Every structure is written in C-alpha cells, then in structure tokens.
Amino acid sequence: MERIEKIVLVGAGNVATQLAQGFHEHGRKVVQVYSRTDSSARSLAETLQCDYTTDLSCIYPGANLYLFSVADQALADLVKQFPLTNVAVAHTSGSLPLSLLTKPGLRAGVFYPLQTFSKKRKPDFSAIPFFLESNDPDLLASLHELAGTLSNDVRHIDSAQREIIHIAAVFACNFTNHLFSIADELLESNHISFDILHPLIRETIEKALASKPATVQTGPAVRNDRQIIEKHINALSTLPGYQIIYNFISQSITEKNKIKS
Template structure:
C-alpha cells in the first residue's frame, strides 16, 4: 500500500486521489488554497486537509497537480521529507521545473481530459512518465500501473509534442462544439440535433483516418456555401475570423496533400 499526498484539489488531483484511494492506497494529506474544495476532497478519502505546503509523515509520493503557471512557485515552496518522490502532472513541463532541493522527482502525466463531475476508466488512460533516476522510475511505473495498463516512458520534448497534439484533439475540438452550441442558440434549435453527427465524426476519425474522413464545403471548394456561412456569422466577428482561418487551413491542407 502506497501513502500518497496531493498538492492541489482540482480536476486531476480529485480524479487521481479518488482512484488511488479506491484502489486501497492511503491518502495522507490534501494541500490546497481553497479550504472548502480541499476539505471536501480530503473528507471523501479520509485524509487531512492542509493550507500549507508542509507535508507530514514521509509520504511515498507527493503528487502536485496545480495550474501550469503556478507549478514552479508551488514546487519551490514545498517542504517534505527527502524520502518522498515528488511528481507533477503537467504535460508541457519536465524535471527542470523542480528546484534543486528535491532528490527524487518525476512526471506522471495522464493523457486524458479530467473534469470533476466525470468518472474516468483509468485502465485505458496512457500515463506518460519521466523520472530523476532509475529507482524512482521503477517506483513511478508501479504507482501508475495500479491504475493504468498503459504506462509509457517519455522524455520532456516528446511529451510536449503529445500535449500539443492533445490540445488540438481535445481542447480545440471541444471549443468547436461549444461554438456550435452557440450557433444552435442563435438559430433557436437544440444542440442535441447535432449529437449523432458529432458521434459519427469522432468514431469515423478513430476507425479510419481523420485525413480521409473530411467532408464539408472547404474540402469540396464550395465557395458559395462558404460565403453564405460567413454572412450568417454577423453575430460574432470572432467566429467569422475562426471560420475563415479553419476553412483556409482545410483548403490548404488538401491542396498540399493532392
């Protein structure tokens, strides 16, 4: 049984904390700024909440899952035993973000999108890991292997590229869906009418190849339709710019791949 503490009580901390606790591991402390959020999570896993970054009882791991912008500063302020392995969960950061104060450090980047209200099946989540030395690496592999069947070594540069690809595949796609919902609002029709289309789009891209799956006015060079859509976007100059940029990107992409 591992003894684990967390810094941060957001989406990733919550998901990992509940998953490790559910798998029979002991969560010792949750350190967070927000008392209500931190205490709520701590209570769920029978752990202690702390408002400081001083970790007690020599946990085997301290998982730091805070916003990327705060990561370096939070790591600098952590006070813990040198026996503990200090991990962060940020896709675009490597070991350089740890100050020289810590001996055992690593990265535990779960390649999935986490929101508090969602349950994730961790078995299928790739965990991209990096470690300060071989001994630590073996410990991180064991830790990640509790939850996932896909633990993968990755260096910082490769993980950054994977994170970048994930931003396009997840965050940008989701933003497009949110904007599509905004158009549904403008047109007074339910967003749910698009659900079968959204499902088929993602399934087709995964089952075949997104490059071969593209349909729509841009790939067909239907410029009259594109013009009509640009006119309809009078309610949002920002979405008009986006429509044009993405349309140009599709046209350009298929021209180059002809």
C-alpha cells in the same frame, strides 16, 4: 524499487480528485491533501477520509510520493516554497518540464494521465495513457508500478514529446469542445436545439477514430466550394471571432487537401 504506498496530494482540483480516488480504490493510501483553498482541501480529504492542510509547513513528511496536481501557473512557486527534502515529488502537468521540479534534495518525476477530468465523472483509468518521466531510474520504476495499478497503458517519454502530446490534445479536445460551443451558440440564437447535432457528431468521431482523420474529411472546404464558404462567412458577419475561425480552418483544410492530392 520502492512501492509507493503513501501519497501526499498537493492540489485538490479535478485531476487530483480523480487520481486520489483511483489510488484509494487500488489500495494506495492518500495520507494528506494540501490545497491553498480550505474548502477544496477539506472536501477531498473527507471523501478520502484523510488528513488535510492549507499550510505547506504542515505537510506530512513520511510519504513515498508528493504528487503536485495544481494549475500550471501555480507549480513553480509551490515547489520553491515546498519545505521537505530527501523525498520524491512528481507533477501531473502535460506542459511543464520535469526540470521545474529539480531542486536539491528532491527526486523528481512526471506522472501525466492524458485525459480530461471532472470532479463528478468517474473516469475509466484502465484505458487512459499515463506518460512518465524521471532522471531517477528507481523513481521511474516506482511511478510505473503506481501508474500500472490504474492503467494498462503506461509509457515513458521526455518533456519535449509530452509537450507535443499536450498540444495535440488541446487541438483534438479543448478546441473541439469550443467548436461544439460555437455550434451550440449559433443554433441557440436561432431557437434550435444543439441536440440535432448529436447523431452527426457521434458519426464524425466514429469515422475519425476508425481511420486517419485526414482521409475522411468532408464539407465545403475540402471540396474548395468557394460559393458556400463565402455564404457562410457572410452569414457570420455579426460574429467576427467565429468568422475568423471559419476562414482559417477552411483555408487550412483546403491547403492540406491540395498537398495530399
């Protein structure tokens, strides 16, 4: 197994930034950052004190891993234009299949950390699950060793399972955040601070994570309290998008509970 000591990061977004800093702190060297955007590439390279480029043809050839951490839409084109062969590549996407990297001369893998990253918030990598995939057993072992420097939770899964995990994460996190932003908007337009919901949100999370979420469901829909549901739906009449969400989630809660009972 080859230890991944030198990494070229293709991408300079939130995921790339936090991974790069994590590698750095654990003694692995990011030797170069590529980004289409000069300012992004330069900014990350300055933090890491490494080289950067906005030109794919200038990518440094001697790295142990070329880690693609870019928007899903951008990956296929980048891979097509990627000039090197006989190197190991991996992407960090929850949704894209391993096969997107399959190209003659490339050893391909997936290196997917299940977390929401921001440029400014330093994550605690040790608890973040890393999901790895590769058809090349040597590369898989190398990726495992690299992920293991950051995290205590490294797993091997295939592309189909990774897609399910990504969908589950969209529901549990991206959509949850949107529900918070709907709540915030409703309160704000009535001059009430979103802060009043903080204790309730924290308790909701603690309850859901301490048991099975379906077993601690509360609210009008699980009681199928039609009177309150109709009242709320009427109160949302000027916000049809939110009315539809209210309606379908309530239906789904009621149905799930019917099946259970």
